[in-house]
Each structure stands twice: as structure tokens, then as C-alpha cells.
Amino acid sequence: SAVISQKPSRDICQRGTSLTIQCQVDSQVTMMFWYRQQPGQSLTLIATANQGSEATYESGFVIDKFPISRPNLTFSTLTVSNMSPEDSSIYLCSVKMGNEQFFGPGTRLTVL
Amino acid sequence: ELKVEQNPLFLSMQEGKNYTIYCNYSTTSDRLYWYRQDPGKSLESLFVLLSNGAVKQEGRLMASLDTKARLSTLHITAAVHDLSATYFCAVDGRGGEAGTALIFGKGTTLSVSS
Numbered sequence: 400s401a402v403i404s405q406k407p408s409r410d411i412c413q414r415g416t417s418l419t420i421q422c423q424v425d426s427q428v429t430m431m432f433w434y435r436q437q438p439g440q441s442l443t444l445i446a447t448a449n450q451g452s453e454a455t456y457e458s459g460f461v462i463d464k465f466p467i468s469r470p471n472l473t474f475s476t477l478t479v480s481n482m483s484p485e486d487s488s489i490y491l492c493s494v495k496m497g498n499e500q501f502f503g504p505g506t507r508l509t510v511l
Numbered sequence: 512e513l514k515v516e517q518n519p520l521f522l523s524m525q526e527g528k529n530y531t532i533y534c535n536y537s538t539t540s541d542r543l544y545w546y547r548q549d550p551g552k553s554l555e556s557l558f559v560l561l562s563n564g565a566v567k568q569e570g571r572l573m574a575s576l577d578t579k580a581r582l583s584t585l586h587i588t589a590a591v592h593d594l595s596a597t598y599f600c601a602v603d604g605r606g607g608e609a610g611t612a613l614i615f616g617k618g619t620t621l622s623v624s625s
Contacts, residue, residue, distance in 0.1 A: 432612040441599065442554075442615045491553060493612070498561060500544065500601075500613050502554045 403503035411509045419478045420506045422492030427472035432493040482510045517616035532585040534600035543583045544601045590623045
């Protein structure tokens with residue numbers, strides 16, 4: 400299994416600012432995933448981050464808004480840029496190992 | 512476009528009763544995943560179903576997979592209050608390709624009362 404930690408666990412931000420979320424995994428993994436869970440909703444995949452290459456974004460998500468870094472096999476960051484209240488969500492980091500997909504504890508973001 | 516549909520989306524049950532949550536998906540994936548999420552918490556893996564006909568049980572929950580019908584079920588037996596949570600099913604994205612990110616259904620919010 401994988402143990403995933405995220406920082407910060409929660410934050411309250413002003414509109415127009417940016418927040419960088421960190422994700423640390425206790426094992427080396429090829430692919431890391433970032434999801435968004437809006438209030439009362441399901442999980443939506445934002446992007447897949449492979450080490451050494453640019454992230455692959457899903458429809459509706461763009462690099463300028465959600466830049467991602469993946470400097471090594473155990474770490475990734477997601478930045479939420481130029482935030483608006485619509486960005487208020489839980490952001491979850493996730494990895495796949497074997498036949499299972501594991502999730503971090505999430506970062507609860509509130510934008511005022 | 513890959514679709515994962517769950518029903519019902521909301522389920523109010525009495526303690527001791529049985530019920531089934533259904534998950535239909537549009538890809539040809541042979542694998543299906545069930546997760547539980549408590550309010551304010553992350554996702555907890557319940558079951559990973561890896562082949563047609565797979566059945567797994569843990570306590571009062573039993574999950575099954577029919578890949579031909581593209582259907583999975585999560586059966587709840589003699590519900591107890593502790594089972595109150597949101598349950599998600601998910602499949603591998605990109606046509607069921609292993610190693611790709613999971614795509615989730617909308618979730619079923621279960622409330623068990625006495």
C-alpha cells in the first residue's frame with residue numbers, strides 16, 4: 400500500500416491569489432493523479448503527472464490554471480492559480496500501485 | 512466518453528434491512544473499484560474486483576462484478592448505523608486501461624437510521 404500526505408490540509412484564500420498544494424508519497428510511483436471534489440460532488444480527475452514529463456490534463460482543466468510539478472518519483476505539487484470562489488473544493492492527490500489506487504487525505508480549499 | 516452511473520444517489524435505510532447499490536459503466540474494463548467516504552474524510556478502498564464474476568465480502572458489504580453486463584453491485588446486509596457514508600464506484604479510465612486514473616460515479620449517500 401501507499402501512504403500519502405498532503406500539505407496544507409486546509410486553507411482559506413482570497414480571490415485572485417494562488418495556492419500550491421504538496422503531495423508526498425512514501426514509495427516511488429510512476430504516475431500521480433490530482434482530483435478535485437467540489438462540495439457534495441464526486442471526484443473529477445484534473446490531471447495525470449508523470450515524473451520527467453509534462454502533466455496530462457483532462458478536458459476542462461488547463462495548465463495555466465492548474466500548473467503541476469513532478470520533480471521526482473515521490474513528490475508532486477498542484478497550484479491553483481488566480482483563484483475564484485468556484486475553486487472552493489477538496490483537492491486530492493492519488494497514486495496507483497498494483498491493482499489499487501490510494502488517496503491522500505485531501506486539501507480543503509475555501510476561496511473568499 | 513466513459514460514463515459511470517450509480518443508483519440510487521441517495522438511500523435512506525432502516526437498521527437491519529438489506530439493500531443493493533448499482534453501478535453501471537460504459538467502458539470494457541474488467542476491473543471495478545468501490546470506495547467509502549465519510550464526511551470530511553478522504554476515500555477508503557473497500558473492494559477491488561478484478562475479473563468477471565468476482566465477488567468479495569467484508570462484514571455486511573458484498574460486491575460483485577458482471578463485466579458482460581458492465582454492472583457491479585454493492586449489497587448491504589442487515590444495515591447498521593456505522594455504514595452511513597457515501598459509497599463510490601470507479602473504473603480505470605481511457606477504455607479500461609490498467610494504470611490509468613480512476614473515473615468515478617456520482618456516489619451513493621447512505622443514511623442508516625434506527
